[in-house]
Amino acid sequence: MIGIIGGSFAGLFAARALALKGWQVTVFEPDAPGDISDFDRTFDEWQRPGVPQLRQPHTVRALARRLLLDRDPELAADLLGCGAIEWPYSLRRPDVERVEDPELIGILARRTTIEPVIRARVESTPGVTFVKAYVNDLVFEQTKDGPKITGLVLRDGTRLPFQCIIDASGRRTRLPEWLRKIDIEPPAVQSQPAGMIYYSRYFRFHPGAEATNMTGIRSGPAGVVPLMAFRSNTLDRGTFSLALAVASWEPRFRALKNDQVFNAFAGQIPAVAKWIDPAVSQPISKARAFGDIFNTYWDFMRDGKPIVANLYALGDSRVHTSPYFGWGITLALKQALLLADNFKGPDNIDHQSEFERAAAAFCYPYFEAAAEEDAARSAIWKDEPLPQSDRYTFYTSVLTPAASRDPYVYREVYRRTNMLTHPHAIFDQPDIIDRARRAMQAGPDKTISAQDVLDRIETAQKATMLAAE
Ligand SMILES: Cc1cc2nc3c(=O)[nH]c(=O)nc-3n(C[C@H](O)[C@H](O)[C@H](O)COP(=O)(O)OP(=O)(O)OC[C@H]3O[C@@H](n4cnc5c(N)ncnc54)[C@H](O)[C@@H]3O)c2cc1C
Helix, strand or coil: CEEEECCCHHHHHHHHHHHHCCCCEEEECCCCCCCCCCHHHHHHHCCCCCCCCCCCCCEECHHHHHHHHHHCHHHHHHHHCCCCEEEECCCCCCCCCCCCCCCCEEEECCHHHHHHHHHHHHHCCCCEEEECCCEEEEEEEEECCEEEEEEEEECCCCEEECCEEEECCCCCCCHHHHHHHCCCCCCEEEEEECCEEEEEEEEEECCCCCCCCCCCCCCCCEEEECCEEEEEEECHHHEEEEEEEEECCCHHHHHHHCHHHHHHHHCCCHHHHHHHCCCCEEECCCCEEECCCEEEEEECEECCEECCECEEECHHHCEECCHHHCCHHHHHHHHHHHHHHHCCCCCCHHHHHHHHHHHHHHHHHHHHHHHHHHHHHHHHHCCCCCCCCCHHHHHHHHHHHHCCCCHHHHHHHHHHHCCCCCCCHHHHCHHHHHHHHHHCCCCCCCCCCHHHHHHHHHHHHHHHHHHHC
16 A cells, blocks of 8 residues: 655665554565674675665664654664664763763664664564565656656566555655656755765774773764864674764865775874774774765645655655764654654545644754754864854854863753754753853864874875885
8 A cells, every 4th residue: 555665764664653553565675685693794795785875884863762662662672682782972071070861872783783673673564565676667647636646667667556655765766857757846955065075994893802982972982173073983793983074175085995094094093093903903894985965855845735645755865964963864763753643544635744744843953953064064174254153153163062071061962963852952052052151161172283184194195005015
């Protein structure tokens, strides 16, 4: 009855949530599932062409953990039982009060571990069928009330009738193309480059090796310097990821695609050097780049009603935000639950509109926050003047650095990052704004200059060349 295009997070969460409510769902996914009997082999070998970001670091936000525990304890147990780390976020500095928050717990594991675990649970859910196939087109019918979806076409030409279709085919969705083909104007889109390219690599600690987290903020060294943010996270089975999110306009960073340059560059960050020291850990992947990153939002309502009756979009094909925020999986889960709550069967335009309004109310502020924060960060990195009245200039230059000094500011910044509070709500907390201003009165942390960062790339390249001679 319901056809879902794409069996990644959005498609899987939707299939599960709808099937638990008694609906019959068919998921079309061309890629084979990952093997859950050996997660290290899956990490090394799983072929997943439909998801090019598969081996980029992914974190699961505290909101997703809470939603799963509340709404789907079985799936939560699978996810938490697969070796994932439940990470309680709090400022860990010996010189400040420790402020705990029982809700503020994220889930850390390789995406190649968690995605197959979710798929396995969805496969065993009564009412869900998987078809290993690529959807090549949609079938529509014109009614007096406007276009309505009636089915889909597979790559081999097979036409299958469906009363409802969910597009969960990710950021490269072909939906706009399919709609244009039958003269339907695609949904209005807002899109803005994130201004970053990701370079990342995975490592595994040697048995018994210990690393000190010098930043005290996250489950691994993290920080922001001009032109670059670096993040690491301890993950399942003694592994950890290191991601360098660098200014997309600076071509010298392209050298980071080289494994040796990546390590030689990252090794110049003192906190990271301790983790990637060959005596402590060893790389388990190549350095991988991911560019072409946008914050994008599609509006599926026009003139107060859904653009196509019985057609839904979930996950990245509705909204995607820069990976810097780590919001995509949780946005997909929340949308899937909203759909399951509002779905009352086909040809029910009022409930479809209800879902659209609920999804927009939840998702749009995340798009807006990501776009504004990325723009503010890019301007700061480019040394462009920006009014301090701009809320995300304030967020980037005062609230975020204050989080590593004041445990209450930390808690609110990380509740926001973990999607437990509305993304803009922090600006309506005068006590937190005051605390942040006071914490930053001593001035910003001593940091290196943009030129220093670029010089270090050059140093890393030279060291790599010398080592090769
Ligand atoms: C570098 C990077 C890092 C990220 N880090 C994080 C993070 O830390 N935390 C987080 O929450 N999010 C993160 N994200 C975002 C996250 O990857 C996405 O939000 C998430 O994968 C979206 O899930 P989805 O199901 O909507 O789409 P996708 O995961 O993109 O999956 C789309 C699926 O549809 C299938 N498909 C495509 N076309 C068709 C078709 N025509 N027919 C049938 N099937 C089709 C594909 O095979 C695939 O399985 C990151 C993204 C990037 C790029």
